[in-house]
Amino acid sequence: MRIDAHHHLWDLSAVDYPWLMERGARRFFGDPTPIQRDYLIEEFRAEAAAQGFAGSVHIQVGAADGWAEARWVQGVADANPDCPLAQVVFCDLTSDGLSAQLDRFQTLASVRGVRQILGRAPGEDAVTGTNALLADPRFLAGVQEAGRRGLSFDLQLIPELMARTARVLQEAPGTQVALCHAGSPHDRSADGLARWAEQLKALSALPHVTCKLSGLGMFQHDWTQQDFAPIVATCLEQFGPERCMFGSNFPVDSLYSDYAALARAMRELVPQAAHQLVFGGTAQGFYRLI
Incomplete structure (x- = not known):
């Protein structure tokens, strides 16, 4: 089964997304x-199924109320039993009420993991202070607790944080970690990619970290297939196909290309022998999709 391991959905009448609906805002991506509109399962399925994808993983996407988003996604999963759908929810891992939050999320059958973003882009992180999570001992404790419950952790960060993050995550070997967007290599110069590849080694050395080939257009909007080639090759070399999985990051990456063009580029960049794992097998095992 082909699986899109990283995408979003939203119904703007059902769940509030403040970041999305802020008028006149310009984000790092x-x-x-163009995406300030409903993006529902019917549209996603039409795009994904045309490229052979039958299952998917919904990733939390900054709802004002993470529980409201999770319940809505569960409703989507229940209404589409022929389309295997897992979800990764937002949870503040430093919260005093973490156990109660996780208890509630785990009443939803589609929940497989949690995400709390460490870094989006250097400029935005400098304003939000997101990176401070790494220095909070409650964050590590929260990642460890997720693993004890059989939940994974989706990790979004920038290359500058990889070494520090690896030191934290090595203390949570029981928690499976999915590195979103190949670690967000935002500097696409030759030197920038070389630094990213070197920093990535700190995470790829941890056997419980898996890498998502997703979101690569966010830092290079006018991309060509060749632009992605060194990123895909480095991830496959460091993690191996058994620890790499494809994600479209739609509808965010729809700002830069259509689904067919993205899927085609990735299929051509990933060696044929690795297709079964990268486009399905790795995600199927990681997120327990059947």
Whole structure:
């Protein structure tokens, strides 16, 4: 089964997404205006199924109320039993009420993991202070607790944080970690990619970390297939196909290309012998999709 391991859905009448609906805002990934509309399972399935994808993983996407988003996604999963759908929810791992939050999330059958973003882009992180999570001992304790419950952790960060993050995650070997967007290599110069590849080694050396080939257009909007080639090759070399999985990051990456063009580029960049794992097998095992 082909699986898209990283995408979003939203119904703007059902769940509030403040970041998405802020008028006139320009984010690190560009102008969100074209995606300030409903993006529902029917549209996603049409795009994904045309490329052979039958299952998927919904990743939390900054809802004002993470529980409301999770319940809505569960409703989508229940209404589409022929389309295996797992979800990764938002949870503040430093919260005093963490256990109660996780108890509630785990009443939803589709929940497989949690995500709390460490880094999006250097400029935005400098304003939000997101990176401070790494220095909070409650964050490590929260990652460890997720693993004890059989939940994974989706890790979004920038290359500058990889070494520090690896030191934290080596203390949580029981928690499976999915590195979102190949670690967000935001500097696409030759030197920038070389630094990213070197920093990535700190995470790829941890056997419980898996890498998502996703979101690669967010820092290079006018991308060509060749632009992605060194990133895909490095991830496959460091993690191996058994620890790499494809994700479209739609509808965010729809700002830069259509689904067919993205899927085609990734299929051509990933060696044929690795297709079964990268486009399905790795995600199927990681997120327990059947």
